[in-house]
Amino acid sequence: MIEKLKHKYALSENGAKNMIKAFVAVTIANLVLMLPVGLLYQLTSYLLDGKVPKDKLGFFIGGIVVVFLLVAVTTYFQYNATFFSTYVESGVRRRALAEKLRRLPLSFFGKKDLSDLTNTIMSDCALLETGSSHWIPELIGSMISTTIIVIGLLFFNWKMALAAVWVMPIAFIIVLTSRKGLKSVQKKTMTYKLSCLDGIQEGLETIRDLRSNNMTETYMEGLNKKIKAVEKNAIVLEFKNAAYVCSAQMILKLGIGTVALVGSILLVNGEINVLTLFVFLLVVTRMYEPLQIALQNLSALISLEPSCERMDEILSHEEQTGAEILTNKGYDIVFDHVAFAYDSGEQVLSDVSFTAKQGQVTALIGPSGGGKTTVSRLAARFWDIQKGTVTVGGMDVSKVEPETLLSLYSIVFQDVTLFNNTVMENIRIGCKDATDEEVMAAARLANCTDFIEKLPDKWNTMIGENGSELSGGERQRISIARAFLKDAPIILMDEATASLDVDNESVIQESISKLIRNKTVLIIAHRMRTVDGVDQIIVLKDGVVAEQGTPSALKEKNGIYKHMVDVQLESEQWKYNQV
Numbered sequence: 001m002i003e004k005l006k007h008k009y010a011l012s013e014n015g016a017k018n019m020i021k022a023f024v025a026v027t028i029a030n031l032v033l034m035l036p037v038g039l040l041y042q043l044t045s046y047l048l049d050g051k052v053p054k055d056k057l058g059f060f061i062g063g064i065v066v067v068f069l070l071v072a073v074t075t076y077f078q079y080n081a082t083f084f085s086t087y088v089e090s091g092v093r094r095r096a097l098a099e100k101l102r103r104l105p106l107s108f109f110g111k112k113d114l115s116d117l118t119n120t121i122m123s124d125c126a127l128l129e130t131g132s133s134h135w136i137p138e139l140i141g142s143m144i145s146t147t148i149i150v151i152g153l154l155f156f157n158w159k160m161a162l163a164a165v166w167v168m169p170i171a172f173i174i175v176l177t178s179r180k181g182l183k184s185v186q187k188k189t190m191t192y193k194l195s196c197l198d199g200i201q202e203g204l205e206t207i208r209d210l211r212s213n214n215m216t217e218t219y220m221e222g223l224n225k226k227i228k229a230v231e232k233n234a235i236v237l238e239f240k241n242a243a244y245v246c247s248a249q250m251i252l253k254l255g256i257g258t259v260a261l262v263g264s265i266l267l268v269n270g271e272i273n274v275l276t277l278f279v280f281l282l283v284v285t286r287m288y289e290p291l292q293i294a295l296q297n298l299s300a301l302i303s304l305e306p307s308c309e310r311m312d313e314i315l316s317h318e319e320q321t322g323a324e325i326l327t328n329k330g331y332d333i334v335f336d337h338v339a340f341a342y343d344s345g346e347q348v349l350s351d352v353s354f355t356a357k358q359g360q361v362t363a364l365i366g367p368s369g370g371g372k373t374t375v376s377r378l379a380a381r382f383w384d385i386q387k388g389t390v391t392v393g394g395m396d397v398s399k400v401e402p403e404t405l406l407s408l409y410s411i412v413f414q415d416v417t418l419f420n421n422t423v424m425e426n427i428r429i430g431c432k433d434a435t436d437e438e439v440m441a442a443a444r445l446a447n448c449t450d451f452i453e454k455l456p457d458k459w460n461t462m463i464g465e466n467g468s469e470l471s472g473g474e475r476q477r478i479s480i481a482r483a484f485l486k487d488a489p490i491i492l493m494d495e496a497t498a499s500l501d502v503d504n505e506s507v508i509q510e511s512i513s514k515l516i517r518n519k520t521v522l523i524i525a526h527r528m529r530t531v532d533g534v535d536q537i538i539v540l541k542d543g544v545v546a547e548q549g550t551p552s553a554l555k556e557k558n559g560i561y562k563h564m565v566d567v568q569l570e571s572e573q574w575k576y577n578q579v
């Protein structure tokens with residue numbers, strides 16, 4: 001049962017145990033609320049006999065006090081079991097989701113966009129929070145307590161009990177039949193909501209382009225359509241929900257009528273007395289009250305199912321795991337007959353083999369879409385390959401835990417990610433234990449010091465969300481400073497000097513020459529003059545190694561590389577010219 005609850009409602013072991021406690025708490029609370037009916041039964045029977053015996057007065061007063069105390073204790077117990085544990089569990093669930101996302105392969109993120117995942121962590125969790133504190137315990141608790149009461153009633157008078165009970169399964173079946181329809185509308189609503197969130201996010205991210213292309217009105221029209229779709233679907237969902245729940249609640253109320261009808265017949269036939277009829281009417285109204293709420297809760301739980309499924313999809317997704325101990329001997333990177341396709345299924349690399357040797361610079365070049373970025377990502381196990389092997393110093397990267405493996409790499413990609421923190425802390429990301437002096441030394445090597453010293457708070461200047469207060473070249477130099485600080489044995493670079501001015505570029509190139517000494521360097525290059533001095537060039541075209549060798553050998557071959565060099569030489573002569 002614990003395992004089932006864990007999967008169904010994305011709970012931790014403790015959360016599932018607490019939920020069972022909540023079921024028990026609600027059941028006991030509901031049963032305790034039936035005790036006054038027992039007292040009333042006793043009292044009425046004495047009153048019908050003429051008077052209440054004096055020696056019983058103490059029993060009734062004591063009974064009332066005990067009932068009050070029990071109600072107070074069970075309410076506290078129920079509150080504790082539902083609310084407190086729910087909010088603790090909610091925090092645990094959000095952390096578990098975030099922790100899980102950290103361990104998932106990047107292929108998973110190709111299928112999900114940012115708003116989808118944020119929505120799961122925030123909105124789906126909040127919805128499940130209400131579900132766990134109200135809907136689920138109240139539904140299960142009232143079902144258990146009603147079953148116990150019904151068994152008691154059957155022993156008391158089975159005919160009257162049947163007159164009260166027959167409506168219950170019908171009411172629940174009505175709500176359950178809505179399951180398929182409700183779930184599909186709920187899924188649609190969620191899809192529309194996510195598309196709406198995507199639209200808003202896209203609008204905010206691209207506001208500059210929208211304005212410069214006079215596209216704001218078109219964008220707003222598109223967004224309005226998405227908002228209207230959400231509205232329309234939400235109304236349909238509410239309407240369907242209300243139709244099923246209200247019909248079920250009406251059926252439930254029929255039970256009071258049948259109890260009165262059957263009771264009157266039995267009374268006339270002398271099978272029961274007035275007191276029994278009175279008690280049944282009292283019990284039935286009390287018993288239907290939590291069931292009315294249970295029907296609403298059942299419907300709410302059905303609508304909650306898609307959210308739980310989305311959470312379970314993340315929590316039960318296979319992680320990228322592996323050994324936490326590195327067994328590599330040296331740092332040669334070897335691609336051996338590697339084939340790879342992203343989730344879209346299209347083959348991106350087929351049968352790629354090459355060796356990037358330690359102490360050498362290997363440049364990946366080739367036409368756009370040839371697979372250069374993909375190869376450099378696979379070298380660090382950002383994705384798992386489908387065929388062949390990628391090894392570092394003889395160690396198969398697919399068998400190493402990703403974070404352990406990444407300790408071997410310094411990565412400098414074009415799209416630098418910076419955090420809204422100080423410059424100092426943004427560089428320290430390269431090595432979290434580095435001292436301020438070490439950070440500054442790395443920054444000096446990456447030629448960052450000049451621009452950092454000019455910032456308002458120097459090293460303590462906050463650089464805005466994703467470094468929005470820095471220029472492209474400055475962002476890139478921070479990323480290079482991180483690589484200096486990390487000082488990892490393997491360096492993956494994506495045309496690291498692309499957005500630097502000529503002066504900066506030559507200084508940085510000199511620094512990079514120092515950085516890469518004795519390291520395995522895999523560099524994605526777009527400009528042929530930067531690869532003239534590398535040890536080896538791998539030309540990737542259409543996902544295969546079309547050429548490989550030293551720059552001079554490839555120039556002599558007169559193939560793709562030579563052609564790229566010639567074309568770039570030509571393009572360097574280009575000037576702005578009116579034709």
Ligand SMILES: Nc1ncnc2c1ncn2[C@@H]1O[C@H](COP(=O)(O)OP(=O)(O)OP(=O)(O)O)[C@@H](O)[C@H]1O
Nearest residue numbers: 110342343344348367368369370371372373374375
């Ligand atoms: N995350 C992804 N999901 C699906 N397909 C992808 C993904 N990333 C890249 N691709 C596809 O894989 C192929 C190779 O892309 P890759 O980025 O490796 O090429 P590249 O040689 O680095 O190109 P460029 O020089 O333009 O950066 C392309 O067809 C691209 O559309």
